[in-house]
Amino acid sequence: MTDGARTSPAERLAGLMVSDGPREEFAEAFASFAPLIGSWDLEVKWYDDAGEVVRETKGEWHFAWALDGRAVADIWITPSRAQRAVDGDGEWGLTIRLHDPELGAFRSTWMGPKHAMVMTFIGHPGANSITLEAREPKSAKTRWIFTDITPTSFHWRNEDEAADGTITVRQRFTATRSRL
Known part of the structure; x- marks a missing residue:
């Protein structure tokens, strides 16, 4: 985009949003x-x-470094674009994650435009895992x-955890690296 060619607003935003990698000072945190x-x-x-499965479909999830390597962004789509002809319209969710050094954790915000949902989380890495816990639980801890x-x-x-400690799994994704 530096060759002076005209770009669309979408191309300009995408170019500003996505980064090639993390900034050096954020690499360890991320x-x-x-x-x-x-x-x-x-x-x-x-x-x-x-705990019974009530619906199954295929989806897709795309992760990238974002905001000049200061964040990780992702978009998940379910059903996948290819599956929509069979399973109908679904949700596209956008998450932005940033590291908060004072908190020693990640701040994460997910937005689901179909139902105008916004959820904020605090995230911590574990042994081969990452746990994000909702900041504003409604009736349960998500x-x-x-x-x-x-x-x-x-x-x-x-998963949701009720006040009595009962855990109810709401969704599960099994992800495999895309060949695209």
């Missing part, structure tokens, strides 16, 4: 997210309160947890 950078194919399952992270796959789950 090490737990580094293996997620790239595109992923998803097997998505939703569960009812009894956690989004990445586990079993490898270069070619990972698992993710959305």
Whole structure:
């Protein structure tokens, strides 16, 4: 885009949003997210309160360094664009994550435009995992947890914890590295 050619507003925004890598001063802080950078194919399952699968579809998830390497952004799409002809319209979710050195954790904001939802989380890396806990729980404590992270796959789950400690899994994603 530096060749003087005219670019569309979308191209300009995309070029400003996405970065080639983390800034040097953020590389260590974002090490737990580094293996997620790239595109992923998803097997998505939703569960009812009894733990039974109520819906399944395919999805996609795309992670990139963002904001001059100061953040990690992702977009997940479910059903996947290819699956929409079969499963109908779904959600496109955008997350921006930044490291807060004073907190020693990640601040993460997810936005789901279909239902005008915004959720904020505080995230901590673990052994081969990342746990994001909602900052503003409604009736339950919500956690989004990445586990079993490898270069070619990972698992993710959305769970709620009630006041009595009962955990209900709401969604699970099984992710495999996209061949695209």
